[in-house]
Amino acid sequence: MMQLDLHGIGHSYFGRSVLTGITLAVAAGEVVALVGPSGSGKSTIAHIAAGLIDPSEGRVQRRYSRHAMVFQEPRLMPWASVARNIGYPLRRRDPARVTAAAQRAGLLPEDLDRYPVELSGGMRQRVAIARALVAEPDFIYFDEPFTALDVALKRRMQDLVIAAAQAARFAALFITHDLMEAIRISHRILVLDARGHGIAGARVPPGVPGTRGESAIFALRQHYLHEDPLFAHIHDIDERARP
């Protein structure tokens, strides 16, 4: 049973079409990476799928019970402690759930009383992940959550997401333009057409997330980038679309 179904999605901003004919589905417990060049419409797809914006065309069906989102910027409340930031999605105070979510995101009990301004970028993103996990969602949207982090930290955060997805069994749509990341964390990779005209194709990396070795991940990335036509435009940047 699919938990998320997008059918024939199209979208325009102020009359300018940015997406057409987007059809994709995510199964229960499945982590799907959505890759595509900058400006191809990946974030717009995530926002439509999560119901933050209404598509100009097409149909969205959500069969999951609860979702959370993790963005590139952690979007924390600066005036609130880490514990309050993590607990924000809960209807009532629940320190046990806050502590459990913090632990799953690699935070220590003493971090809970700190404030966002005292934290590094990586720590803030851990808080954002803990906030996403706290209400035990069965679906999480990740919109380039680790793009701003350095390579080693990125890797640790990816491992954390893989472990959390396995433990909590959530499904996810994970948006990224980093192919290593897509191969490492997902069950299936969807490639968005460079101009947002549909999903150009899908690839299923061998094995399951968490079991793929670094050299295999790197070799597959090289293969995709240099030998697989599906990925030919992945590094194209539509600079006209950029502010």
Ligand SMILES: Nc1ncnc2c1ncn2[C@@H]1O[C@H](COP(=O)(O)OP(=O)(O)OP(=O)(O)O)[C@@H](O)[C@H]1O
């Ligand atoms: N709120 C908005 N108003 C107008 N145009 C927008 C808006 N949001 C996005 N766009 C435009 O829609 C297109 C797709 O943007 P989107 O952010 O979905 O792409 P993306 O693939 O996620 O890009 P990136 O990887 O750079 O985040 C771009 O041309 C962008 O400039």
